[in-house]
Amino acid sequence: MIQFEYTITDPLGIHARPAAELVKTATAYRSSISIQYRDKEIxxxxxxxxxxxxxxxxxxxxxxxxxxxxxxxxxxLKHFLQEKL
Structure with missing residues (x-):
């Protein structure tokens, strides 16, 4: 298992377009990929x-x-986050 943290830098946060790109990137892999924010994990x-x-x-x-x-x-995913968010 690999875990890492990232702080959102985009002034608009995660809105529809980057969210769709992130989902597309994640679904390209067989691994289970989850995001935890505060008390939620999705x-x-x-x-x-x-x-x-x-x-x-x-x-x-x-x-x-x-x-x-x-x-x-x-x-x-690290590259995506750094470039897009």
């Missing part, structure tokens, strides 16, 4: 669940990735 592969978190700039999230392609998934 699948990064579910758009409605991701949007329900209401993530804004400066919010800190924790990603957990577990599965056969977890290393590749973690690398791509």
């Amino acid at each position: 699948s990064a592969k579910k758009m409605i669940a991701l949007m329900s978190l209401g993530l804004k700039q400066s919010d800190k999230i924790k990603l957990s990735i577990q599965g056969e392609d977890e290393i590749e998934a973690a690398e791509e």
Whole structure:
């Protein structure tokens, strides 16, 4: 299992377009990918669940990735977050 934290830097937070891109990136992998924010933990592969978190700039999230392609998934998700959010 790989876990890492990320702080949202986009002034708009996670809105529909980046959320859809994040879900698309996550669903490309077989690994289980979850996002934890405060007391909620959701699948990064579910758009409605991701949007329900209401993530804004400066919010800190924790990603957990577990599965056969977890290393590749973690690398791509880290890159995505740094470039887009």
